């Protein structure tokens with residue numbers, strides 16, 4: 001297998017083939033997902049709440065995400081590795097966005113970056129693209145704008161559908177190579193997907209998109225608690241780890257581990 005590049009995703013869209021994307025934040029998840037043929041690995045700012053223990057994605061910093069990005073890019077020989085620009089690291093100007101994105105490629109080894117926003121991010125997307133950094137846009141519900149959007153809610157219902165379509169067309173025209181759509185009605189996301197020539201990637205946006213993305217701890221059941229409607233749980237890793245940790249502790253307390261076969 002060859003390395004997945006941005007043009008491969010576009011060619012898959014043209015052939016009507018769908019592709020899969022997952023988050024990854026460290027070596028073994030990245031290696032395993034790459035081995036499974038997941039085309040795109042996102043070192044999401046969701047590391048804020050899935051690695052660093054925060055409640056939202058807002059607190060995570062560039063300096064916290066770069067080592068995770070490095071770990072994933074070192075560990076994934078085939079996948080396209082996307083660095084996610086965190087809150088506050090790109091919004092204030094195209095120059096700020098470029099300086100931050102360069103760090104994700106130079107220090108993190110990412111192949112491209114993702115940023116949140118539609119029409120308002122056109123200057124950032126244009127400068128990055130001109131400067132040799134492929135950009136994945138992210139529209140619909142954008143978690144970094146949670147407080148501005150008034151909480152977690154579907155974007156693009158009714159008359160607001162036109163805004164999602166306008167955002168999608170604007171980021172495509174600015175040079176984005178793909179666009180994530182989060183919590184957008186399925187029919188709206190399907191229409192956007194038909195009208196764009198760049199691939200769309202859905203999360204809570206129905207199956208009319210060209211690709212899908214999920215946070216891996218949600219999809220594979222490492223995280224417990226309330227799950228968004230758009231998550232399908234493919235495994236119960238929390239249960240597996242909990243049982244293993246309890247079995248180990250039981251053996252240590254009972255004096256049955258280590259056994260003679262583990263002893264020099």
Ligand code: KIV
Nearest residue numbers: 023044045046180213
């Ligand atoms: O940070 C993240 O995990 C994301 C995806 C879920 C799209 O941005």
Ligand code: NA
Nearest residue numbers: 044045046084
């Ligand atoms: Na993100």
